[in-house]
Amino acid sequence: MSKVVKLHGEGANVADAGAGVRKPSFDKLARLVDADMARVNQHILDQMQSPVSLIPQLAGHLIAAGGKRLRPMLVCAAAQLCGYTGSRHVGLAACVEFIHTATLLHDDVVDESGLRRGQESANAVWGNQASVLVGDFLFSRAFQLMTADGQLKVLKILSDASAVIAEGEVLQLMTANAPETSEEDYLQVIRSKTARLFAAATQIGAVVADRPLREEEALYSYGMNLGVAFQLVDDVLDYSADQAALGKTVGDDFREGKVTLPVVLAWRRGDESERDFWRRTIERLEQEPGDLEQAMALMTKHGALADSLERARHYGAIARDALGVFPESDVKAAMLESVAFVIDRAY
């Protein structure tokens, strides 16, 4: 019954995203929103300033480290897809990135992480206290940015998303160290903590452009399903990618006893002696040298990584079909290709 998963060298090509036969990437999307993102990045830099010098120092550490700026790019792409020609998306894209950055700062405190995007995490440099408080500042600044936008519908979308993200983070904490967590509970966690902000980001594109509800819902669905696929793949990569590729150590989730889909599937498909292994390593965190390799071997034996990627493909397909209501355009093609990239980065 075991399946073999090749995590490298077997990528889907980009033909199904309608963009020729090459490895899918974010490059096309990045090019299309390049001018917008220059304004967004400037806005982010302006808005993280404070007379309290530790705030721009610490926020700058994380924001300069960069990451993909995926969420603000999605705001810009969705606005462009909707033919929006105004400027509101700039402040809102910065707002979405601030919510995300605040979450990362608090995540690193919660996870007691020492690394983030391949460099020392803010809590490792400045301490947990500063990370908690600067995270609070960035959250507050995000709310100032949405207040500056001033449309109540936008405020509702983003404040609801923030509350759901926090609920998802708490739910994740509650499922930590519980390998018998159901797939549904796992999905609830990643929908809340990750996908909901993707959905808010893309939905906002339709809202600022004042597009009909049908398009708004389509973009919400695109963002939500893309976000679920994104997190699923991230969770698979934690058992497969090398540190260099992601800027993080393989096995972080394992060492923290975080329960992600590969663990859920391996647990459900495993026998009692395997479950004893998961109880010892994930539940009681009694880990020994070789345990991570054993975990990965069990996942491979049960096809847990390959099937987690299959699940990601399922959500990716829904994300792509959601865009069916929009006419063909460069930005639509780039958004479709981005779905393929999110999934294929695992290969």
Next chain:
Amino acid sequence: MSKVVKLHGEGANVADAGAGVRKPSFDKLARLVDADMARVNQHILDQMQSPVSLIPQLAGHLIAAGGKRLRPMLVCAAAQLCGYTGSRHVGLAACVEFIHTATLLHDDVVDESGLRRGQESANAVWGNQASVLVGDFLFSRAFQLMTADGQLKVLKILSDASAVIAEGEVLQLMTANAPETSEEDYLQVIRSKTARLFAAATQIGAVVADRPLREEEALYSYGMNLGVAFQLVDDVLDYSADQAALGKTVGDDFREGKVTLPVVLAWRRGDESERDFWRRTIERLEQEPGDLEQAMALMTKHGALADSLERARHYGAIARDALGVFPESDVKAAMLESVAFVIDRAY
């Protein structure tokens, strides 16, 4: 030059607040806003619910522990002072309490406190991780509550206040362990982290009642100066009140190396050998048995506690005079008496 400060048994009477000769208290204010506060408390309970059970558990622990509900009471009192007869103050009072509660949760993580209001703090019971994340949830819920109100002016007041609070908390972290901190920097910290939310609470009363700017500014000034006086007295109490009175251990600030006005004054008035004592205990946190007593003796020698209370009286006087633009009324008298109470609780 030394002054003797009697911290007990020498209270001002309430004559100057125009309410007869008895110890000033919050009782009158509490009675006047009693019906409103019943609605506010119900709203707080409703709004801290979540399908994620740890959230109402942890939030309930802190919210049930109670505290004075001072900030929502101020929203209700200010609305009443302005003749407001609607219902918007209920949601906004809950919102203000949520911001405050979120701050407390994160404060306890930052301070590594084990006690809050005389019982085990949330982080001691559920861990720092849960406290950080549930604090984030309460912040987000606060923003949902202000969005539900929907007036952009209110959103701006409260989101600005949140950002300033976070800045104040970071500034406090930066001045921690620095006994040479200036009085101005100390004031900046307490204006930001404490008084600004008081000011927002009372300002909102005028805004929902649609009162002229003059009254809005008067209520902002009342809240701001009351808040400064409140924090000054709190900081004095940490070197004087017994644990039972406040539900906290005397000397918390000292043990954490927090720099409050009593330390600032004792440092400025001390000689080099005394400054060596402060450097060792506050800066390097090399504390020995008897150090707290020595700190309190130095503060008494230099009148640092008595003069901190004098400063509190100064801000209290400004708070009282700010209300001069309002005609006499029961609620005005109660708000004046509350200023006296905030200061006299130190006696």
